[in-house]
Amino acid sequence: MTTDMPPILQIDNLYKSFDNATILKGVSLRLHQGEIKVLIGPSGSGKSTLLQCINCLTYPDEGEILLDGRVVDRTSKISLCRLRQEVGMIFQDFNLFDHLTALNNITIPLRKVKKIGRREAEKRARLELEQVGLADKTELYPAQLSGGQKQRVAMARALAMDPKALLLDEPTSALDPELIGEVIAVIKNLAARGMTMLMATHQISLIATLANEILFMEQGSIVEQGHPSVLLAPGSNSKSQGFCDRLNELSDGKR
Numbered sequence: 054m055t056t057d058m059p060p061i062l063q064i065d066n067l068y069k070s071f072d073n074a075t076i077l078k079g080v081s082l083r084l085h086q087g088e089i090k091v092l093i094g095p096s097g098s099g100k101s102t103l104l105q106c107i108n109c110l111t112y113p114d115e116g117e118i119l120l121d122g123r124v125v126d127r128t129s130k131i132s133l134c135r136l137r138q139e140v141g142m143i144f145q146d147f148n149l150f151d152h153l154t155a156l157n158n159i160t161i162p163l164r165k166v167k168k169i170g171r172r173e174a175e176k177r178a179r180l181e182l183e184q185v186g187l188a189d190k191t192e193l194y195p196a197q198l199s200g201g202q203k204q205r206v207a208m209a210r211a212l213a214m215d216p217k218a219l220l221l222d223e224p225t226s227a228l229d230p231e232l233i234g235e236v237i238a239v240i241k242n243l244a245a246r247g248m249t250m251l252m253a254t255h256q257i258s259l260i261a262t263l264a265n266e267i268l269f270m271e272q273g274s275i276v277e278q279g280h281p282s283v284l285l286a287p288g289s290n291s292k293s294q295g296f297c298d299r300l301n302e303l304s305d306g307k308r
């Protein structure tokens with residue numbers, strides 16, 4: 054990990070309000086090459102809003118986003134296009150095009166956004182689908198795929214753009230319990246390949262084993278941050294530990 058390079062993403066003092074309620078209250082963070090930061094915190098604390106503001110799917114009211122040290126100009130189509138190409142987003146509910154096959158869900162955005170030819174786009178899409186274990190599902194439509202398979206197509210689509218970083222918003226929360234493992238396996242594989250990620254999740258195995266840093270959000274602010282080995286150490290009494298203990302109790306209750 055190089056710290057003398059500018060961070061891939063630098064978020065400075067983001068504010069966002071909806072209907073007079075301030076949802077983000079001056080959030081700042083940095084994401085360097087190869088880092089995995091995990092956002093946790095109570096429902097409604099602003100994790101999704103933060104991720105959406107970083108990718109400018111929702112515009113922040115105040116604050117700056119820098120990509121590779123350059124300010125993202127929210128009024129410039131070129132600047133936004135660069136941001137969307139270089140920072141992939143994975144959503145809870147997959148956001149696939151229902152009328153397109155798994156292959157075309159990847160090739161069409163690739164051709165439109167990256168302006169690459171059909172054959173090359175198909176080659177790249179097949180490779181990415183193979184990487185997420187879906188080489189035999191290329192011609193199926195989303196309705197013919199399980200939730201876990203749909204999320205893996207969405208991940209292959211994001212990866213086909215060759216992003217510098219991925220934002221993941223609760224990537225397993227819309228999945229049946231038996232399908233969560235296959236998506237976690239893909240995320241762990243990406244981590245092993247050095248992918249830079251900022252992820253909101255309630256999955257203990259991702260929080261405890263993948264994060265270089267936990268960012269605990271509460272009421273629109275990051276109120277605690279640190280390595281899981283510190284924040285989740287027995288007896289640490291951190292907010293993160295309390296949160297993870299509650300997650301464990303919930304999953305024990307389901308067994």
Ligand SMILES: Nc1ncnc2c1ncn2[C@@H]1O[C@H](COP(=O)(O)OP(=O)(O)OP(=O)(O)O)[C@@H](O)[C@H]1O
Pocket residue numbers: 071072076094095096097098099100101102103
């Ligand atoms: N488009 C919107 N319009 C109005 N309010 C919104 C909008 N998007 C989010 N909010 C509000 O912002 C607050 C934060 O929501 P957000 O989804 O960011 O929280 P979260 O931490 O991701 O929660 P969860 O863990 O339940 O997904 C909530 O009170 C929500 O109702």
